[in-house]
Amino acid sequence: MGDLDTREQVHPGTAPGEDLVLEIRGDGDFDTADMTLSIGPAHPATHGVLRVILEMDGEKIRDAHPVIGYMHRGFEKLAEARDFRQIMALTNRHDWLSGFSNELGVALAAERLMEFEVPDRAQWIRMLLAEWNRVLNHLMFVGSYAIELGAITPMFYAFREREDIQFLLESATGGRLHFTYNQVGGVKIDLPKGFMKESTDLSAMVRKRLQDYVDLVLGNEIFHARTKGIGPLPPEVALAYGVTGPTLQAAGVPEDSRVTEPYLKYGEIDVRVPTGTNGDSFDRFAVLLGRIEASLDLIDQIHDHMPAGPVNSKLPKIVKAPEGYTYIRTENPLGQLGYYLESDGGKNPWRLKMRTPSFSNVQVLPYLLRGALVPDAVAILGSVFFVVGDVDR
């Protein structure tokens, strides 16, 4: 190889049996070949089908290229052929751990375009279920992050809580994962009898069990050693990439849609936003646990505020949105989910753009992974919370 530092742009294909391209650097008269390691797409550490190609020097990572699109299902195109009732069932599914919050965003966007008045009780019910959905989502990541680091027990405890919460949500909506409970103008049907009491009891129990995670994981010295100082994310970089949610709050930016742009009735209750200091993996996990507790506080407040009344409004036979467009952003468990809804006056949207939190969170991975070791790569991958369906839509 010559004297110049030639660096090929490595763009790996996805065909099976592809050649691994080695990148030859000419360092004076010493040629070294770095190893290219591909994590994924099927790998225990990545949540779903995400492929990260690491260029490595021994165990140190020199560069990382995430390859996404394995789960691209064309949601935005499908949404252009669905009316506003069918879209609810569609948007459940891109971030399947936060199905309710996704539907909520679309419903709010459509209601804003149509200038629909949503009854109070419907708004409070939406908030209650959205917060339970948040707890459900965060518990999942608590369990999965711990198991990636080798602690196998918190996963089972997290799922124990998740089962109870899913049972509660099933009693109201009929679904454990995909709720399809929102509709334009409110929620489909009222909460069943006894729901509020169950919800109160469950919130107390989850709060009590939250201590298990603090003791078992957050206070564990080995956990500290594995996550403190790993993958720090400065706030300016995070904002330039559009990172949101626990990842951004751990970087020290208390940017939470429920506080900065209150929707539904979040303006009337006290929303606490836990923030980190360094933006490293430890802070991200601590913020996650803090958000669970904050959501439980919110749930208790919502219990006190829940009014009586109707839960949906009369809809016209065909739900049509007037011409125009709007952009609405809600605080999903993983970050801020934005929906750009443009309508041409018909019953299907002309353009529905889903600005998903995981897409931006995954985009920042190369920045975090550069210079890290391979075991740290797993710690970082797990701490930047994302769901692959959300990344690819």
Added chain:
Amino acid sequence: MTYPVLSRAGEALTPAEQEELLRDRLGEGVLETLDANGTFTVTVAPDAWVATTRACKDEPLLAYDMFDCLFGVDRSEAGFDIVAILYSTSRGQRILLRVHCEGGRDKPVCPSLVDLYAGANWMERETWDMFGIEFEGHPGLTPRLLCAENFEGWPLRKDFYLASREAKPWPGVKEPAELDEQGNPIVKIPGPGEAVGPSILDEVMAEQAKIANPHAEVSGGPDATAPPEPAAPEPAAQTTPGPGPSEAADEPEAPDETPGVDFVTPEEREAKDADDAAIASARAELSRIQQAEAREQKAAEQAAAGSDTPTAGPAIPEGQTADLRDEGGLDERDGGDDAQAEAEGDDAGHDAEEDR
């Protein structure tokens, strides 16, 4: 150290002031602004795209430090628009920047924002992947971000049809709704942006569902008086096999559907909707009367038996669906649901527009 979120919320510029500031900086670059539906949009000329974004980012009064997203919108014959959404954490406000891409539909191009916001990288790659819009100055638009590597075509363009049944017809047994009287598959040519399969299929299937499950106990009166709808549809055009003409009360959803013909025109649809509405409201009226009678009767019985019923009361008015459900249990909710559905005959797509 906490980032100063909402630290200057009180000093946020109003949309008019922002427009003034941007026009001052960019002059002719700013084409128009729009403040509607809770969003403030500034449409700029393509050569001012980067300058406007830079102004939004760097101007101390604007301070849009967070890059939200960037995507394309298909404008049919007019070409493509790019929309970039920026957010200011210190002021708590958002701006949408819109630009119309040069090059029309054949070779749309747009300058890249990667130097200003790192997050624009993947957003522009995705927009290129979906629409085919080239971004000048982008470090590397290939390989395709979301689609498969060897994919051909730009999926989100309106002239790219959803290929649900177009690429290959369903090889299995066809459902009755997809076959016409002679047993040939119904072929429908979709309009731009329309799906081939589901939406028309839903209507036809809803039609058949209604025929198979007539609400006999309710449709006592109006049936005789209801005129059998946009009329005597030609038997050849009847997409519902079997007991079509005899169920005149259940007006067929798409009686004009002949195999291979386009959608009904909007005017015809309007007329049909109006008639549907008339029928349905008449039916709803009747059911309401019947429900009220049933309730009074039940109340009388239970008063005679001496027990309390929580749901004794007047007929439930429209729109008030939840008051009684609050007290009622699951069983009552189930029982009440049917009653409610009948009472609000034409609402929320329960009956008439079943699966539209």
Added chain:
Amino acid sequence: MTTVAQTASILTLDNFWLSVGLKIVVVLGLFFVVPLVVGYMEHKVMAHQQDRIGPMEAGPHGTLQLVADGIKFIQKEDIIPSAADRKVFALAPGLALVPAMLIFLVLPLAPSFWVEDLELGLFYALAISSVSVLGILMGGWASANKFSLFGGIRAAAQLIAYELPLILAAAAVALQAESLSLVDIIEAQATMSLLGTDVNMWFVFPQALGFAIFFVAAMAELNRPPFDMPIADSELVFGFMTEYTGIKFAMFLLTEYAGMVSMSALMVVLYLGGWQIAPGVPLPGCDGAGGIFGCDFIGAAIGFGVTMGKIFFLTFLMVWARVTYPRLREDQLQKMSWLVFVPLALLNIAVVAVGKVFA
């Protein structure tokens, strides 16, 4: 140096070949039965600590689960990656397994129940356990898989790093017992008197630090969590064992469980007084040295039970640690070994030496 006359092992018969046959049978029996029981215990303990119940189907309460697993492994297809080095690939599990089996030769489990009482018993046990590293390294290299290579290299580095604290801790015990023979060490604990008084105690009391170091180093030697970086299944799929299937894989697993048993047995012998029920308490039916030698059948049976109980207690601790702790990163592992354990082990030796001179 044997001190008081101990009864020879009952396995040493007059007929040499009969004796050899019996010893082989005993070793194989112990080797195949006890790890399976430990494995079953691990399933159940892990399950209950994770709020579930574990295997229940195979046999009553799932007792035959590992037998079923063994049969499953035996009937699996043996897949060898095409790029693998066939001979090395095939030899690696055996090279890891046989040393684990050979440790059982020197472990004294009950009065008069040991296969061989070598004069260098402790030295032999520690030396032979180090040979397994070769098998792991061979497995990692021959698999022609980057993840396996990572696992193999990590294992080699880790096992070498933790040999030293292990050996140093054991050396302190040998120092205090004045012998390398495992039977002698047990006898020393039974007859030891503390600082001239009549108080009898096990080595774990004066050498608690050594015990802790030995326990942690043993877990690291066995690739048990929290030291299972070489296996690290969330990063390396299954480390050096990734490409192995069927009986070869089962051999690696058996090595791990047999290692748990043998390391625990070593700890019992070195620190917990062997088959003695409690310090100073003689076994019923024994009239030999320290009240634990020269026993009749009842005494031997009780002694065997006591040893097994202690072994299961220690393996329970290992399983408990597995369930609770996340994984340590490789460099943190190394740091801990070289900067913490080795100095502490040396300190332990120094203290024991001083104590030995003056007491």
